[in-house]
Amino acid sequence: MMDRDDEWAAEAAEEAADRERKKEAPPPMGHEEFLAWRSPRVVTGGPVRLDNPLWQWLVRTRHSGYGANAVMQGPSSSTAGPVWCFNRFGKSETTLPDGRIVHIAGEHEDYYDPDFYIYNDVVVIDRDGSIAINGYSRDLFPPTDFHSATLVGSTIFIIGCLGYQHQRMVGSTPVLRLDVGTMSIEPVATSGEAPGWIHRHAAELADDGKTIVVRGGELWLGGERTMQENIDAWALDTTTGAWTRLSAQDWQRWTMVRKDRKRNRLWDTRQEHWNHDHASLGLESYWRHAEAPDFDALDALYRVDPTAPPPEQGSDHNIFLATIDGITVRFKEDGWSVQAMVEGRLSDLRLDELKRATLATLEKLDAGEWEIEPS
Incomplete structure (x- = not known):
């Protein structure tokens, strides 16, 4: 565990790196081309490659939606809607054995901000710095944030999320499977006693190489209830989709x-x-x-x-x-x-x-x- 001085040093180093990233000039493009890619895309099916100079620049620079719009002199997000960006909370990062880093979804800003948006994309950054941006339809890959992403063989299991309130279901635990070869996503049919609508949790692959253990996080219990801390542990068998409750704290x-x-x-x-x-x-x-x-x-x-x-x-x-x-x-x-x-x-x-x-x-x-x- 880092002490306070180490934490401050790490924060200072990240701030310096962020300032350096943002020095990169925006891609040369006309105003109409900027407007064409300014906003998040809704696609059918997936994966659909959405590579374009603007979004790749935003991946490299991590500009906020507001910052990117200001640099590009775009219309106000209050009227034109949110700007696509890669400065996100609740995004997962998974490093593959070949060195690629898989960034899954996440959200930008809070619900009251005009640039608030929960993403349902997968961005892959290769060791040479090349970037691939994959989009999906919302029925295939719903907007996802504060999930966990666990690599099992050639598959990343995406468990839980907070999401928009209208997509949440009390007692249900969303589980998706991402094939890192094809970048295809599909839902996983599960059974057994699941945690419920969980987010901000930790997930770890067990020594057997097939079981994912979920701990911590928060549970959404409905619009009229306060979020509740998850105090128990749960296991998902990735070969069968069966959930098992590992503890039941009588607190x-x-x-x-x-x-x-x-x-x-x-x-x-x-x-x-x-x-x-x-x-x-x-x-x-x-x-x-x-x-x-x-x-x-x-x-x-x-x-x-x-x-x-x-x-x-x-x-x-x-x-x-x-x-x-x-x-x-x-x-x-x-x-x-x-x-x-x-x-x-x-x-x-x-x-x-x-x-x-x-x-x-x-x-x-x-x-x-x-x-x-x-x-």
């Missing part, structure tokens, strides 16, 4: 949300608390709520007993770990919810005390009512 978990489903104040309060503790820095306050921030409530959050030690910071800025009766309880905050997970089992009495105390403290912080989301 207590629940999600807390505002009753009005509006954005909560947790991040705002934590920022204001930090500014208060570092007043000597003269930082500007961004508190915009009618009530003053309740720092006492923030300090009491995630404690059943007032004398208990404060929760510790977890691996991420929004993760907090409390120890109750010797058991770790993990809380994950975001702007719309707080997810709680007991890494074991508390007694019914202590669990009820924890739920009531946490809801009461959240209501003080937010000056509004909270509830536990129905499961």
Whole structure:
């Protein structure tokens, strides 16, 4: 694991490499030719080769949609739609034994940005730098992001994705098979107990060379539910398509949300608390709520007993770990919810005390009512 200095050095090196990439001049082309290739293509069947100078330049430079449009002086994406680009999140990269790197799909920007788009293409970069861009129809290869890509022989198994909300199906786990020789894609018929609509997970090929083990990630449980962390492991037999559940953690978990489903104040309060503790820095306050921030409530959050030690910071800025009766309880905050997970089992009495105390403290912080989301 890299220490902080190594992380900073790696980030600085990547920023320098990115600046160097973007020095490459755009391909010589007229405005009409640019407009012809400006936007993502919808094709029939696949693979369909979509090689063109503009997209290959974008693969090499990693320009954002906005940046590419500015360089090429194209029309606003607010009216003309998103610009095709290779600056993506949730894209997988698989290195083949012959040195080719296979980049699968991914998304650009967030849903509210005019250049937001979830891709369903496969870009192959050869060792000599040559680029092949393959497109597919959406019924053959749906828009895919935050999936896993595992090489098994001459096939890459594409498991899971987040995708557009209209394409998600509760309980279903998309599995596709990409032939690295022909670049053809086909769905894999599966059976058994699958993880569900999973994304941001890890996948690893087992020692038997045929089983893919899936761990971590998040599960989509429907439009009215908060994303849920996947705490179990699952195995896919790539020869039969059979899913097997490898674990079933009997952990207590629940999600807390505002009753009005509006954005909560947790991040705002934590920022204001930090500014208060570092007043000597003269930082500007961004508190915009009618009530003053309740720092006492923030300090009491995630404690059943007032004398208990404060929760510790977890691996991420929004993760907090409390120890109750010797058991770790993990809380994950975001702007719309707080997810709680007991890494074991508390007694019914202590669990009820924890739920009531946490809801009461959240209501003080937010000056509004909270509830536990129905499961």
